[in-house]
Amino acid sequence: MHQPEKEGLVREELASLQLENLRRTVARIRDNNAGYHARLGHVDPGDLRVIEDVAGLPFMNKEDLRKAYPFDLTCAPRERFVRFHMSSGTTGTPILNPFTASDVEQWAEIMARCFTAAGVNSADVVQITPSFGLFNGGFGFHYGASRLGSFIVPIGAGRSSLQLQFIKDIGTTCITAIASYPLRLMEVARQENFDWAKTDLKVGVFGAEVWSDEMRARIESEMGIDTYDIIGMTETGGVGLGIDCEARAGIHIWEDHYLVEIIDPDTGEVLPDGQTGEMVVTTLTRQGLPLIRFRTRDITSVISRDKCGCGRTHLRIDRITGRNDDMIKIKGVNFYPRQIESLLLSEPGVGNDYLIEVDRIEGADKLGITVEVHNPDDGHLAKNLRRIVKDFLAFGAEVKLVPMGGIEKPPGKAVRVVDRRE
Numbered sequence: 302m303h304q305p306e307k308e309g310l311v312r313e314e315l316a317s318l319q320l321e322n323l324r325r326t327v328a329r330i331r332d333n334n335a336g337y338h339a340r341l342g343h344v345d346p347g348d349l350r351v352i353e354d355v356a357g358l359p360f361m362n363k364e365d366l367r368k369a370y371p372f373d374l375t376c377a378p379r380e381r382f383v384r385f386h387m388s389s390g391t392t393g394t395p396i397l398n399p400f401t402a403s404d405v406e407q408w409a410e411i412m413a414r415c416f417t418a419a420g421v422n423s424a425d426v427v428q429i430t431p432s433f434g435l436f437n438g439g440f441g442f443h444y445g446a447s448r449l450g451s452f453i454v455p456i457g458a459g460r461s462s463l464q465l466q467f468i469k470d471i472g473t474t475c476i477t478a479i480a481s482y483p484l485r486l487m488e489v490a491r492q493e494n495f496d497w498a499k500t501d502l503k504v505g506v507f508g509a510e511v512w513s514d515e516m517r518a519r520i521e522s523e524m525g526i527d528t529y530d531i532i533g534m535t536e537t538g539g540v541g542l543g544i545d546c547e548a549r550a551g552i553h554i555w556e557d558h559y560l561v562e563i564i565d566p567d568t569g570e571v572l573p574d575g576q577t578g579e580m581v582v583t584t585l586t587r588q589g590l591p592l593i594r595f596r597t598r599d600i601t602s603v604i605s606r607d608k609c610g611c612g613r614t615h616l617r618i619d620r621i622t623g624r625n626d627d628m629i630k631i632k633g634v635n636f637y638p639r640q641i642e643s644l645l646l647s648e649p650g651v652g653n654d655y656l657i658e659v660d661r662i663e664g665a666d667k668l669g670i671t672v673e674v675h676n677p678d679d680g681h682l683a684k685n686l687r688r689i690v691k692d693f694l695a696f697g698a699e700v701k702l703v704p705m706g707g708i709e710k711p712p713g714k715a716v717r718v719v720d721r722r723e
C-alpha cells in the first residue's frame with residue numbers, strides 16, 4: 302500500500318473521517334459559492350450528523366455542470382486555479398474542472414495509491430499512452446508515477462510503432478492506456494512481428510472505457526501482462542477514483558476522498574449493497590470543483606465493505622457494466638454494449654473489434670453487428686454468433702463477419718455503437 306495508515310483504516314474511523322471531510326466540503330461551498338450553497342438548500346455542515354445524511358442533499362448531473370460552464374460551480378478563488386481539465390466525448394458545452402494546487406496534490410496521492418495497488422513502484426518504467434492535454438488521462442498517470450519516483454515515458458497518444466519500439470528499447474514494465482488502446486497496439490504488433498515475450502512488460506493499467514472480462518483476458522494473454530481496471534472521470538477530478546487490486550475482488554474506491562452511493566436511476570432511491578444501479582459520487586477533498594451527489598451514469602454495485610484480501614478496507618464496487626447513456630433499447634429489451642462484447646469474445650475465431658449498429662427501418666428497429674474474425678468465410682461461426690445473440694436478446698440480429706482490421710478505428714476512445722434512430 303502507498304499509505305497503509307489510510308488505505309487500511311477500520312470502517313468506523315473511515316466513516317468519521319468521511320463525515321469530517323463532507324462537512325468541510327459543505328463549508329467550502331457555503332464560504333465560496335452562494336449559488337451552489339443555495340442549490341443545496343443552504344445546508345449547514347453541522348446539519349450532517351452521520352455520513353448517511355448526505356442522502357438528504359440534492360443530486361447534480363452532467364447537465365448541471367455543463368450549464369455551469371466555465372466556472373459557475375467552482376469553490377476556490379480564480380487566482381488559486383493552477384490548471385483545468387475538460388470532459389471528453391460529448392458534443393456541445395464542455396465541462397471544465399479547474400484544479401487548485403491542493404487538488405493536484407490529491408490527484409497525485411490517489412494515483413500513487415492506484416499504481417501501488419497495481420504493483421508499480423520506483424523501479425518501474427511507466428509508459429503513458431493517453432494524451433497530455435485537456436483529457437485528464439496523461440497528466441493523471443504522470444502525477445501518480447512521479448509521486449512514486451518511477452521512470453516515466455511520457456509519449457502520449459498515438460504513434461503505435463514508436464510505442465512498441467519504446468516498450469522494447471526503454472524497457473517499459475508498466476503501460477497505461479484507454480482500455481481499447483491495447484487492442485490497437487496488439488494489432489500493430491502482429492503486423493510488425495513484435496514479440497511481447499521479449500519485453501519487460503508486466504503490468505497494464507487501463508480505464509476510461511467499459512471493457513469486458515473477456516476483453517481483459519485476451520489482452521492479458523496476448524501481451525503477457527496482468528491488467529488493472531482504473532476508474533475516474535474529469536468531473537470527479539480525473540482518473541484515480543478507484544482501481545482493482547491483486548485480489549481481483551472488485552474496484553476499491555478511495556473512501557477518504559470520495560463518498561459513493563448506488564441509486565436506482567429511475568427513483569433516485571439509495572440501493573442496498575449488492576444491488577445494481579447508478580453510481581453517485583460526492584467528492585470529500587476537492588477544492589476547485591467539489592461535487593455533491595454527482596450522478597456519474599456508470600452502472601455498478603457495491604460488492605463489499607469488508608476488508609479485502611489485499612489488506613485494504615476501502616469498499617469495493619463491481620467493474621462498470623455500462624453507462625446509462627450507453628444502454629440500448631430495442632423491442633423492449635435493454636442491454637449494454639459490454640454484454641454483447643462478452644458474448645462475441647467468448648467465441649474462438651472472433652477478433653477483438655466489433656461494431657453495433659441500430660437502425661429504424663419502416664418503423665421497426667434493426668440491430669446489426671459487424672465482427673472482425675480470423676476467417677470471414679466461416680459460415681459455422683456466423684451461424685453460431687447469430688444464435689448466441691438471439692438467445693441473449695430474444696430477437697435476431699444481422700451478424701456480419703469481416704476480416705481482421707476490417708472495422709475502421711478512429712483515434713481516441715473506441716466507437717462500439719452507432720445508433721441511427723430518430
Ligand SMILES: [Zn+2]
Nearest residue numbers: 546548609611
Ligand atoms: Zn483489495
